[in-house]
Amino acid sequence: MSDQKIMALFKNGQRDKAFRQLYSLFPRIEKLILSKGGSKNDAQDVFQEALIILSKNLEKSDFKLTSSFYTYIYAVSRFIWKDTQKQYSKQELHNLKEEEVSIFHNVLEEKKYQYAEKAFLELGERCQQLLQLFYHKAMSFKVIAEMMQFASEKVAKNQKYKCLQKAKDIFKTKYKTVQS
Template sequence: MNDKQILELFQNGQREKAFSKLYGLYPKIEALILSKGGTKQDANDVFQEALIILNRNLEKSGFKLTSSIYTYLYSVSRFIWKDIQKKFSNQETHNFETDEIECFHSVLEEKKYQQAERAFLELGERCQLLLQLFYIKAMSFKAIAIQMKFKSEKIAKNQKYKCLAKVKDIFKTINTVQF
């Protein structure tokens, strides 16, 4: 199956079928990671993360794949592995080609998604629920107050603000620790 057909599977919502085809590229990515001192488990983890990045980018309306899927996954995997190893030199980052810069930014963006998810998961269940009701279910503060048994919608609004401040603090802490 060629790249165009795989991309059509993504566009038609047949992601599982597209991913099963992409797994044919895994041995090449595994060879890359093994040649850089990684293990088979490292290769598996890196490949999974590269697929997540590809998937997220394909969901963006402005994203245009300018290389083959293999080249894209190879570049993203290389950046993920180097990021894990913390082996980017300043000279290397200055010499990136345009496509490599896009891949590098995708890896950094994915890292931020993971940090945000981790910060959210470190919140208490009540804050998680409140933020999900507001941001995901788009519920009004009045409805949130009723469901969460707050005395008023003003209290619900204040609690949302406190939960948001807390998750931002956790995110900053995670970001500081990892970089």
């Protein structure tokens, strides 16, 4: 199936059919990962992550696929694998084409979101609830204080700050180890 037909499937909301077509690319990505010292499981993980990144980018209004699906998934998979292996030196980054740099930044951005989510999940249940009420449901501190039985709005606000700081600390610790 051509790239145009796959793109049409995405645009028409037939994501499952589109992804089934993209899975035909897996053997080539598997060959790439195996040639770089990875296992079949590594190849599956990398391919899945590449599809997630592609999917999230296709949802962005300003994203334009300037290459074939294969080229894009191959490049993303290569960057994911290199990032996983932490073998990406600064010298290699300077030799990349503009499109490859963009793809690399998309991979890093996705990693950041994954680590932010992990940091959130490492918070206690009460912190998770507080942050969800404030950020997701846009509730006032007055309502949050009543719901969560805090003594006052100020206590709720201070607790939100502490929870957010804890999440940021977890994120920085996890993300710092990924970058180095």
